[in-house]
Amino acid sequence: MGLTLRDSVNLLSDPGNLDASVFEVFERMLGMKCELVPLDEVVDRPIDAGESVTAVVGFGGVLSGACVITCGGSTARQMASLMTGMEFDSVDDVVKDGIGEICNMLAGAWKSRIPGLAANCGLSLPAVITGHDYNLHVQAPEFRIRHCYRSGEAKFQLTVVCDGIA
16 A cells, blocks of 8 residues: 555645745746745745745645745845846736745645645646735644745745645
8 A cells, every 4th residue: 555645744734844845936936046044034024024825736636725824025036037037126926826826836846746736736827915014814724834045135924734635
């Protein structure tokens, strides 16, 4: 009898897979070298004094949950600028699409590191939320991995949350 995804929950919840996915996507797609920073460096202090940007990509299939990236508006504009070669003065639709695509790439990179997950777990289209004061809540997850990263002055938080394993 083969190993099931439920039997491999330690692989799913391994923070090393999340870190490797971030380092790979940001270096290859944006030319940004990221470093892991303490969670309280981003959570206890605002990511950006202005607008926050959050992108969410859902998982469906043998695993249900989401990949969530949160950053300040200036970081979102910087990431979109690196993706497109354009400069942005505000968090416009192109910036929002860029952050959604980054979240999509991160979700795909993370799930590809788990045997049996890539082929049996689909991704939703990204949803992007912007504003000044909001919280994203997931009720009673099976596991949650939340790490913060920095590249220069740009800081962002990435969370993978699982609320069900088939």
